[in-house]
Amino acid sequence: xxxxxxxxxSVRTHTFSELLIILGQPRQIDGLQVTVTExxxxxxxxxxxxxxxxxxVCMVSAGELSLKLNLVNHVIREGEFVLIEPGTICQFxxxxxxxxxxxxxxxxxxxxxxxxxxxxxxxxxxxGPNLSTHLVLEKEEIALLSGIFKMLYANIVTREKxxxxxxxxxxxxSLVIYELINVFYHHHQELKSKPTRKQDITARxxxxxxxxxxxxxxxxxxxxxxxxxxxxLTQTVKExxxxxxxxxxxxxxxxxxxxxxxxxxxxxxxxxxLLQFSDQFFFSKFFKNKTGLTPSExxxxxxQTFVIKEELSVPSQERILSDIT
Numbered sequence: 001x002x003x004x005x006x007x008x009x010s011v012r013t014h015t016f017s018e019l020l021i022i023l024g025q026p027r028q029i030d031g032l033q034v035t036v037t038e039x040x041x042x043x044x045x046x047x048x049x050x051x052x053x054x055x056x057v058c059m060v061s062a063g064e065l066s067l068k069l070n071l072v073n074h075v076i077r078e079g080e081f082v083l084i085e086p087g088t089i090c091q092f093x094x095x096x097x098x099x100x101x102x103x104x105x106x107x108x109x110x111x112x113x114x115x116x117x118x119x120x121x122x123x124x125x126x127x128g129p130n131l132s133t134h135l136v137l138e139k140e141e142i143a144l145l146s147g148i149f150k151m152l153y154a155n156i157v158t159r160e161k162x163x164x165x166x167x168x169x170x171x172x173x174s175l176v177i178y179e180l181i182n183v184f185y186h187h188h189q190e191l192k193s194k195p196t197r198k199q200d201i202t203a204r205x206x207x208x209x210x211x212x213x214x215x216x217x218x219x220x221x222x223x224x225x226x227x228x229x230x231x232x233l234t235q236t237v238k239e240x241x242x243x244x245x246x247x248x249x250x251x252x253x254x255x256x257x258x259x260x261x262x263x264x265x266x267x268x269x270x271x272x273x274l275l276q277f278s279d280q281f282f283f284s285k286f287f288k289n290k291t292g293l294t295p296s297e298x299x300x301x302x303x304q305t306f307v308i309k310e311e312l313s314v315p316s317q318e319r320i321l322s323d324i325t
Contacts, residue, residue, distance in 0.1 A: 011051060019052060019105075034103070036101075036149060037100055047093070051086075053107075055083065058103045060078055061146060064099070069082075069090055089256075102145070135183065145183070148175055156169060202236060204226060213249060217249050219245045233245050261295055261299045271283065284296075
């Protein structure tokens, strides 16, 4: 598993086109892709962590899908739904043998071209890091979303036969988006009110953090970009997100470091370079200060966990083989 590519980027960012090639899917529309599966048996082709440059929404109607989002484990079960925002570190870890799902991927540009009002697009952006994007849906929501997902998919598949396909798809897409926003409003009542200045500052800070966390780790830098004082930024982010700006900066760096350390092909020195520490010593000191473990100790603990899991899986594998023979 090679997490380090030629442009010195630590965790791969897959473009829309690259992901389609990996998944073996034909491109549908620039900036928009919809898939609907009914009790299908599918292998997951990507198990390494990556970032995606578009929004990705997945609703599971049967079976389950396991994944990590920024190192946090999620299991999307029947009747559940997840929104993955651009820049999120995503890693698929498994799925049930058969799965039924409806998924849509779209770019921010496609949102704007479809005429979605800017104030509603904010529902798909960070009003605060505490906003959950993994939701348990109600039966009525599942039925409604399933229907409009399938309708959009059908319109895309048959677009060459329809003289007004572009207009129909755009309106159908808008319907999907507004219904998704409605679901978010239902499960997050705070979205109904206009974002406060502090929520706006926190959202803008998070956007800057995703872009600059490897190069800039000081609160002063982000405060300067937002034209406010470091003290006000710290207080504001603490009030909205429950953590200080400094805490979130450190968490972002540590998350990336852990992902890189999980790859045995990447040395601790390389991790330090990729995260732009002056040298391995300062990186190790920073890592231990935040996690209580040195990078070597963390890597060793992960390797031991992997070995234990492998050993536990042997008996079940032997049983499967004996049943077959």
